Amino acid sequence: MTTAEPSAQSEEFDLGRLLAARGAERYELHARHLNHQLPRMLHTIGFDKIYERAEGAHFWDADGNDYLDMLAGFGVMGLGRHHPVVRKALHDVLDASLADLTRFDCQPLPGLLAERLLTHSPHLDRVFFGNSGTEAVETALKFARYATGKPRVLYCSHAFHGLTTGSLSVNGESGFRDGFAPLLPDTAVPLGDLDTLAKELRKGDVAGLIVEPIQGKGVHEAPPGYLLAAQELLHRHKALLIADEVQTGLGRTGDFYAYQHEDGVEPDLVCVAKALSGGYVPVGATLGKDWIFKKVYSSMDRVLVHSASFGSNAQAMAAGLAVLSVMENEEIVANARAMGERLRSRLSALVDKYELLSEVRGRGLMIGIEFGRPRSLKLRSRWTMLQAARKGLFAQMVVVPLLQRHRILTQVSGDHLEVIKLIPPLIIGERDVDRFVDAFTEVMDDAHHGGGLMWDFGKTLVKQAVANR
């Protein structure tokens, strides 16, 4: 038999041609084959846009309108989109045709990235590379249990650490957990409550406490002194402090890691992901002390006891090295601190002006804007109508005109929360900050003084919330 001729139909795969031919079907395809609620939700709030191109902190639609990104792909785009240095590193690593993922050799890039990453947490010694934030957390949970020989991990109320089964067990919101039980036997303690922590530790079965130094849901910061005091308590009971820096790490809060805001905090394990690869390639990293890794990988027999097929892949490692280099060369952490300060102080100045605005909080470029019950009668009755239907609708009412009228993408910081969270790319400049504050001021003016249209939209949201019950 002769070798088969390629059939007339089989054509070389061409990504550009495929996108040109079928890109317009994106919402329809998603509705048919993926999570159908996403396009449904996007249609409902008018977020069903077609973005054509992106660079830095902006993207553009087909008509050439520019949008300001205050969400950074849930924090993965720390350097904004398509940073030239990260992009070049990815082209280079593909062109290098490395013998990657043989699995039975030691590649140079993982060691180089670990070495460079560890310079930012000098008290830690080793790194496990996985592929996502939740995997970084799963690794920490397993390592803490194995290293201490104890089963229970404590977490904070309202915490978010990912959505696979282990990380879901340390999730502080019932909305995520309901229907997925039984989970791991882990226990919530209120963020900042040392007495409850001490009480749980006295039971003697606690492997560690996992904590976000600033919680992503609601943007709540651990109170001053809490992390250090918790660390001392944990160590006294031979339990570990696990800092989840998946969202707060890599400069987001104006320090390289948010736990570094206070002296003396030295978590035993640190979880990193999101921005580490510049948003291009999934990546996760769990950093830890030498003794913990030595215990988990205690013999040659145990060499693969915790591993991941794609862990340490060359693309993720190259992107990670490029990101860390850009962070240093372009002083990204300092920019996050300076722009965060400008954004927070300009927004804080509005709190006295608008009665629906109750607080602006956060650090660096992780800022929460909380809305609350107004004093005046007219606004209060509108507010009460929204609250009766569902908490979080007012924040949604603000997010929608920010996109529709001002072309700024933001998000409500969690289900049933009247908080908007701002986590823009860390490279934003003063013009972006001012554009956001001016737009937000207009939306607040509208909600307080005019805003028939805005409150009409609120009524639509109320109807939907009631219909969804």
Ligand SMILES: Cc1ncc(COP(=O)(O)O)c(C=O)c1O
């Ligand atoms: C603090 C924190 N931990 C873990 C995760 C999970 O990361 P991933 O979505 O990459 O699994 C997130 C995601 O938002 C997060 O914010």
